[in-house]
Amino acid sequence: MVGRHSGALRYTIGQRKGLGVAMAHPVYVTGVDAANNIVHLGEAEDLTATALTANDWIWSAPADRIRVGAKYRYRQKDQAATLTRGADGQMLLTFDEPQRAIAPGQAVVAYRGDIVLGGGTVTAAIR
Numbered sequence: 001m002v003g004r005h006s007g008a009l010r011y012t013i014g015q016r017k018g019l020g021v022a023m024a025h026p027v028y029v030t031g032v033d034a035a036n037n038i039v040h041l042g043e044a045e046d047l048t049a050t051a052l053t054a055n056d057w058i059w060s061a062p063a064d065r066i067r068v069g070a071k072y073r074y075r076q077k078d079q080a081a082t083l084t085r086g087a088d089g090q091m092l093l094t095f096d097e098p099q100r101a102i103a104p105g106q107a108v109v110a111y112r113g114d115i116v117l118g119g120g121t122v123t124a125a126i127r
Contacts, residue, residue: 007037008036008037008039011032011039012029013032013101013102014029014047015028026044028041028044028047028101030047032103047100048098049098049099049127050094050099050127051125051126052099052108052126053090053122053123053124053126054093054108055090055120056120056121057085057089057090057118057120058118058119058120059091059117060116060118064085065082065083065084065085066083066112067081067082067083068081068082068083068111068112069081069110069112069113070083070108070110071108071111072106072109072122078111079099080095080096080097081093081094081110083110090123091120092126093110103122104124105121105122107119107121
């Protein structure tokens with residue numbers, strides 16, 4: 001245990017400021033367990049993920065596996081990725097380059113050029 005906080009819901013993955021801990025080097029929120037009121041801290045490299053899963057997907061593309069540009073943050077540039085539809089309706093978005101601070105609950109949108117192919121809610125970052 002590094003310290004105490006006033007509620008896990010006050011923190012977001014990737015957050016660096018306002019953590020209330022003094023460390024010899026920068027630390028970031030790498031995970032939030034709201035059910036157990038735990039905030040996990042780690043290094044910058046602990047924030048990277050190569051893929052994410054998403055549900056509640058609205059999908060208009062004709063294929064179950066397709067190359068896309070994807071965004072999970074406002075004003076983010078399209079990130080090259082492969083989108084694969086699972087049999088359970090869950091989508092797997094595998095990025096060409098590791099991505100930083102993907103958090104469950106974020107919206108993710110897939111594009112082909114200027115056309116929106118679909119979007120969903122992030123359920124997990126895959127490291």
